[in-house]
Amino acid sequence: MSAIELSGVSLRYRARHGDVLALDDVALQLPSGSFTCIVGASGCGKSTLLRAMAGLEEPTEGAIRVGGELVRGPSRDRGMVFQTSTLYPWLRVRENVAFGPRLGGLPRREREAQAIALLDELGIGDFADAYPGELSGGMQQRVAIARALATHPGVLLMDEPFGALDALTRRSAQSFLLEAWSRHPRTIAFVTHDIEEAVLLADRVVVMTPRPGRVQALVPVELPRPRTHATRDEPAFRQLVRELLAMVLKEASADGLVASS
Numbered sequence: 001m002s003a004i005e006l007s008g009v010s011l012r013y014r015a016r017h018g019d020v021l022a023l024d025d026v027a028l029q030l031p032s033g034s035f036t037c038i039v040g041a042s043g044c045g046k047s048t049l050l051r052a053m054a055g056l057e058e059p060t061e062g063a064i065r066v067g068g069e070l071v072r073g074p075s076r077d078r079g080m081v082f083q084t085s086t087l088y089p090w091l092r093v094r095e096n097v098a099f100g101p102r103l104g105g106l107p108r109r110e111r112e113a114q115a116i117a118l119l120d121e122l123g124i125g126d127f128a129d130a131y132p133g134e135l136s137g138g139m140q141q142r143v144a145i146a147r148a149l150a151t152h153p154g155v156l157l158m159d160e161p162f163g164a165l166d167a168l169t170r171r172s173a174q175s176f177l178l179e180a181w182s183r184h185p186r187t188i189a190f191v192t193h194d195i196e197e198a199v200l201l202a203d204r205v206v207v208m209t210p211r212p213g214r215v216q217a218l219v220p221v222e223l224p225r226p227r228t229h230a231t232r233d234e235p236a237f238r239q240l241v242r243e244l245l246a247m248v249l250k251e252a253s254a255d256g257l258v259a260s261s
Contacts, residue, residue, distance in 0.1 A: 002067030002154035002187055004030040009062035022048045024212035035188045037198035038206045045213025046191040047159050054080050054157050066155055079148030081158045085140035087132040093143050094128040100151040118146055122180055138169035142176050149184050158190040171229055195244050200227055207247050217247055
């Protein structure tokens with residue numbers, strides 16, 4: 001597991017109508033083994049921040065370090081899960097999961113045995129020989145998480161991985177992720193629009209301001225683990241959801257993103 005440290009991170013990019021400041025002077029520390037959710041209004045730079053942690057975007061200013069090492073590009077120590085599963089449709093599930101170890105030079109027998117063992121441990125071994133197109137969207141995302149874990153990354157970066165799922169499938173996927181994290185602890189940064197999802201999953205929640213994205217607040221989630229969907233009914237859960245939602249809506253309203261009452 002690796003800690004993530006962002007120091008004075010700003011990111012500007014060119015658009016047709018001129019330069020856009022997506023992130024502005026972001027300072028943030030994600031402790032090793034922590035589960036951090038990032039929330040905020042649409043367009044606030046949540047996904048840009050995550051892509052910068054992954055090494056897929058280069059900050060204009062500042063620095064990002066993972067495990068003390070400066071991020072200069074993508075790395076096998078940083079697994080990424082996107083909103084869509086991005087599985088290779090021509091490969092079976094076990095072959096998708098083994099793809100990262102294959103690129104790392106692990107012999108075929110070892111990487112396929114490792115993939116099967118991981119799928120079994122995560123409770124999806126029955127689908128090892130299926131193709132992605134034969135699976136539901138929720139199952140594809142479970143396989144995508146397994147694939148990200150297969151290279152044993154110290155960090156798992158997740159960009160709204162359940163955003164395209166229906167409500168029931170999303171709840172199932174959340175339970176799967178919590179179980180996977182308990183079995184394979186990693187430092188997780190998870191972007192979501194869903195405040196309830198953030199409170200259910202995270203140790204703490206980062207609230208971003210509207211663009212340019214800055215850290216408005218870092219809110220601890222002190223609800224006991226393990227958490228289940230029954231946790232949603234607890235008064236402390238509901239109160240924290242209300243507080244976080246009020247923060248996000250206040251910033252969005254001040255920025256003109258939502259109509260004020």
